[in-house]
Amino acid sequence: MNEFYQQFEMIFGPRKGLIPSILEDDENSSFPREAQSLINQGILRFLIPMELGGELKGIDQLFALGRSLARRNVTSAIAVGQCFLGSLPVWIHGSAEQKHALTSILSQGGLNCLALTELEHGSDISASEVTIDETEDSFILNGQKWCINNATKGKVMSVLAIAENGPTLLFIDKSQLSKDDYENIDKLKTHGIRGADISGIKFDELSLPKDVVIGKKGRALETVARTMQISRTLCAAFSLGAADSTFRDMLDFTHSRVLYDELLKDRGSVKSLSSKALALILASEALSISVTRMATLAPKFMALYSAVTKSFIPHMIEKQIGISSEILGARYYLRENDYPLFQKNVRDHAVVSLFDGSMGVNLSIIASKFNNIKNHIDAEEEYDFEEVYNLKYETLHFDGSSLKLSSRSEDFIFSAFNTLYDEDTRGIVLQLRSEVEKLRSFIEGVTDYTAYLARDAALKYCRVVTAINYLLFTDYNKDKMIGDFTTDDSIQFVISTILDDSCDYQYDESVYKNILSGKLVSHFDIGVNE
The missing domain is CATH 1.10.540.10 (Acyl-CoA dehydrogenase/oxidase, N-terminal domain)
Structure with a gap:
């Protein structure tokens, strides 16, 4: 790594x-x-x-x-x-x-880009009004895709359209088209990622050869579902990148700002808030690394865990950025002076929870699996847990052919917890068992998977799964982690932060000095080019 x-x-x-x-x-x-x-x-x-x-x-x-x-x-x-x-x-x-x-x-x-969304339909891609009419030797494409990143600058695109037998993906090489074959829609003004090519494209009676279909006609939603299992997981990289930059700015400020004859970093409340912000980053890193490794080592679980990753990591990093903003005070809001990139990161990161399925969309995916999740909770299937969690094992080269549309009644993380911690009487394990029982009761009370209660239950599921994952991740990798993060107190603190429980803990000053000396905000000793 x-x-x-x-x-x-x-x-x-x-x-x-x-x-x-x-x-x-x-x-x-x-x-x-x-x-x-x-x-x-x-x-x-x-x-x-x-x-x-x-x-x-x-x-x-x-x-x-x-x-x-x-x-x-x-x-x-x-x-x-x-x-x-x-x-x-x-x-x-x-x-x-x-x-x-x-x-x-x-x-x-x-x-390149993936053109799914349209102005009138947003996340409901099955309602697409971009259509394909089929002739004897070609397809005729009509309609407009909107709010697509790289739609104008892209040389090639994967476009979702509706054919006679259902949603179909088309591989369109714009370099093979004339300027009269399509019309670019103007770049949209956005709150963040202002420089991104968020635009669109319009097709009017565009004739295409029949070999442009990606996969099978009418089966595009299956391809998109598998695609999103990878892309949703990788969105965590955007969150953790923003986290590193914003946390680093906040640390630099606390180590240089003097208030009332005292460095800001030495104030008790700042120490506690900084530690909580760091805990949110650590929890996000552990989940993202675990699910990223599952993408090749245990791909059949990605349908569920990619939705958990996409729902919960941007949510945790938004909290971390909020804490860092509070500590920075007025400087977080300024577009100049000491930390001008901070405000850009605030705006840019806000979009991560929106694309590749918003937080609401991904929570609804989790809620739709509640019937299976009820069985997941007691699962004790034997998988190669160590291969996934222990970073000494290399992952495989990417091959999307093993991705499944559903993990059915199996659950990797709950199985690992139930199998490995059956006889473990540590307080942290007992706490997590209690959280599992609360989750079970909460899910049992959900009868309408489209109601707000289902959304709340899905969010609780994300918390519990992320907390369990953190215990597994740290137990398997303690020999590789920075020492301060291997203690029971640190692990308990991160898990309590994930679960939104009140727990005050302060990391040692050496942790922050290590980061400021040119290290990634991480469990591991990774140098960065500052």
């Missing part, structure tokens, strides 16, 4: 040196110049699987890329991430010819 971060930290260059140009591009709503420079230098090769001649080894490698880039500029990370999102349907279900064509385009720095 460390080697991936070292590689990308060197490629991306010192973070602080990029701040002036990042801010200028944001003010002008211009596409990030450092992102364009990286694209010109071939960064998109890391989105191409190795068997196709690229450098994509595994999803954990891509997670490190996204996190390292997002801690510099969330807008850039999302622009590059959208290229992978648009590529996933082709890597998973595309033909050999489509994979070859996409590989060529990405290798030459051509951007």
